[in-house]
Amino acid sequence: MKPHRKSWESLAAGKRAATLAKVPDHWRLSDSELSDAKKQRDLTGSFIRKFLTEDEIFITDQNATQIASAIQVGWLTALQVTEAFCKRAAIAHQINNCLHEIFFDQAVERAKQLDDYFSQHNKTCGPLHGVPVSLKDQFHVKGIDTTMGYVGWIGSNLGVKTPEQSHKVESQITTELLDLGAVLYCKTSLPQTLLFGETKNNIIGETLNPLNQNLSCGGSSGGEGALQALGGSILGVGTDIGGSVRIPAAFNGIFSIKPTPERISYREVANTNPGQNTYRSTVGFLSTSLDGLELIFRSVLSTEPWKRDPAVIPMPFRDQVVDDLLSRAKPNGAAKASALPLKLGVLWSDGQVGPHPPVKRGLGMVVDAMKEAGHKACYFRVLPSFTLCFWLLRTSADQAKRVHVAFLKADGAHDIHAQLDRSGEPLIPDLRNSFQLKPPIGLLEYQNFTLQGLDYEAQYSDYWNSTSAEDGQIVDAVIMPVAPHAAVIPGKFYHTDYTEAMNLLNYSVVVIPVTRADKDVDLVDESYQPLNATDKKNWDAYDPEAYHGGPVGVQIVGHKYEEEKVWAIAKVVTAALQTFGRQC
């Protein structure tokens, strides 16, 4: 065993060093700068900006649609943009450890080609022309490793080590992004197995939360979230089977969309146990802006991914859905006779583990702002909180979690251990209880879980429809926590049901940032009576000092295939928060 064990450790150390070595010398931070970074609570904003020039700050503080427009009208070149983001990502990685792969050289080459194209044709080559896009390290880029955090995959993709196969695979969505004009420049960190709400693996160690280094950046698309919080990316691609684009978005104060699994191609994307196809991981997007989410989602769909990946539903971006929703939400004008206010369900708690004070306050801000906007413009109503909460989740959220986890663990972690065995690396300590190698569950039990999942989905749909009983109007979307805490103290993520239940339902979800934990406001509620042991553990873990500054996001949840609708509702909610949020 010993030489084997040594081998994975040295491989991991070599890979770590090789990635860091791809940061150009002139972007390297000094030991004292690195040591200074370690002492910071918050690495974002002014801290990271001090390593950048004014121009670099100006460029990297734009959002994705601003960058796309600036290039389109010729105000910026793709090269200027690429170099600025590469540098900011390089700094981010050095202080936050958020990258698995760096390929700035490829990015610069590509940016030059795009600029040449622009010069020659006097137009961009696609809607993402020159826009930098970061990728979670599950997506294959030609010439680049995909380790997915496994030591055994170093030097290859998908564990393939024969030279003729390795580094030649390209994920379908990678091809689509390149066809749309995007510039790819780095791949972001993730946890071993992908099935963890923090970001730790045996290659890079851990990625912390750049907004509050007491906390985790979340997971599994954690590196994406952290990189974006640091301004090193404005648009990224992740995946989500239990919360993996939503948790990092909420924990890092950015936006994300988790579509229904079949809308975006997962073809040729590395994954954990892809043979478990009953509940599928979905490709999702993270961005520093809501408009960025729409830009990438709409652009990717415009390539008609279903023509190349038969798993994708042939459903183009539906502008009509967005237009209809936004026109419903406009202030009451003379011509709006048929206007229908939005009706939102609010899920304050799942009845299993109550959210910490900052999360509860964040939800309240959304509810109050929406009520306020509704009160003024008469377009918003909010469901009584307990209607959704207690019927749905007190009786069935634990079921949802149990069923969902059954699928993720059904194979007894055989796939995970096959990957670990390639190098002899062990499970990271956090996962040692969850993913011990076990016999797979029996097929009859698996099929019974399938029936439970289908039944849960049908019952939830019936309940949702029943919300029309009171006033004839069915709830448009549900607002709920992403997790019971504002980011999380590493090792204290006890309850992932808020996101996992939505995976069991395959619902469309947009996450928006709402507020940040404030030790002076979000006091410990000494009167809180925990509902059970997990709730008590979570409640006891609330430490206003440690959590201070941790971001709070909320899930805006729609039915399956309602991505456009929930995105538009997110626009309305965000606008309401901007207008009325301060009052809370």
Place this chain on the structure above:
Amino acid sequence: MKPHRKSWESLAAGKRAATLAKVPDHWRLSDSELSDAKKQRDLTGSFIRKFLTEDEIFITDQNATQIASAIQVGWLTALQVTEAFCKRAAIAHQINNCLHEIFFDQAVERAKQLDDYFSQHNKTCGPLHGVPVSLKDQFHVKGIDTTMGYVGWIGSNLGVKTPEQSHKVESQITTELLDLGAVLYCKTSLPQTLLFGETKNNIIGETLNPLNQNLSCGGSSGGEGALQALGGSILGVGTDIGGSVRIPAAFNGIFSIKPTPERISYREVANTNPGQNTYRSTVGFLSTSLDGLELIFRSVLSTEPWKRDPAVIPMPFRDQVVDDLLSRAKPNGAAKASALPLKLGVLWSDGQVGPHPPVKRGLGMVVDAMKEAGHKACYFRVLPSFTLCFWLLRTSADQAKRVHVAFLKADGAHDIHAQLDRSGEPLIPDLRNSFQLKPPIGLLEYQNFTLQGLDYEAQYSDYWNSTSAEDGQIVDAVIMPVAPHAAVIPGKFYHTDYTEAMNLLNYSVVVIPVTRADKDVDLVDESYQPLNATDKKNWDAYDPEAYHGGPVGVQIVGHKYEEEKVWAIAKVVTAALQTFGRQC
């Protein structure tokens, strides 16, 4: 064992008698008429018509759209239509044994209500107002048994025997059909387990092919096919996981559409092993006319089934797809500068079991008619047959079959035996080898099969796309056999790959009738060299005399979610056959 065994037999006999007893006395055939029927080769056409009045013949010889229109304009009442179809179905059942449930009383009551509505409102209550629709005995109708061919389900639905639950369930599509104005009047026979290409069970025995009583009516929606061939129905609902709406359509000379599984609701429909959700059975339609298929498919989608069943994709009927396709296929006019001919792939044989001479001739008729139409109007081209055939199916059809069957048998027939055990009835002899109770396969093996299925789908999609290499145009649809024989001699259905491979791909398929076996034309080809033992068995089973008059249909296959497109192509092919088919 003995008393138990006696019990199932008497239960089955009782059910058989009870169903027959629901035929009103004045529609009963005499013993000599029944005995005469047994001697016929072909029960359809003039034979069954002689039991009907001129009015009844006139009404029941209309197709579904004609019936809908006739009621809509007031030429016929729903009651006239209902009584005529009930009578024809009653005759059909007595001579052909194609019904599991008869509820003419309910139907007549409903027809009267519909006529009252029409009188009061001077309009129909929906697009299916007064149109009789027959249902395969998997669909629940309130007050009526769903036995699905199981003795243990007699007197109940889904084996539920507590009086408070039984007969209260209604399948979602049943509700939709009623909301659309349809009149439901009978449920049709199917084979024990549903997983069989003939129609036999321990309750009703066997349903033969009414066009040629030497042959089987096919399965599993076999009673639907037979009833429609006899004119006792013009529109029916079936299901398909291996060919179960396509085989009966082809074997009985009618039309069918097998949509992608998620387009029509399967909610609250009885099924075999519903926990196997990786490859799903799909609700499909059978009709005596192509227009009937469009009428019911469009009507059901107009109810937005996805709002009540979260498993359904929110995809309305897409008129634009039909319009675009039909406009491409129109004769070359002055204004058709952008016209694009249809390009059809033809799969003459799957390289495993070659089709009998009648089927080969039927395919040839389609190809020749399309070429002829194309030649004259320059809108049709046909792919060289061997391109699709040998690449795709010689190398991979056996894989498709193997993988698909793996899913159907994965549970070791546990679900089937649980149903058999309710009454102690045995498997029917035809299924004793296939569905012995066995241990389920392991989950890892199951997940490995899942990966093989996904890979097959992806490879097939790539191949389909590669058909553009020659001329820049991708094949629009593939024409292929439904089975290697024109209906089938009972017990000689050795090879179901032609339909099953399309289930593994979840493709959209329309089946159209083309010709009937002709002993004077479809001679045995003595020079044929069988490819393998199964091919030899199938070839040896070809008997021109026995098969004479057996119907030949073809599959018209499109990608997933291309129902509207394949339906429109079927229109074009049918028109070409009508115009040019005689020449072949």
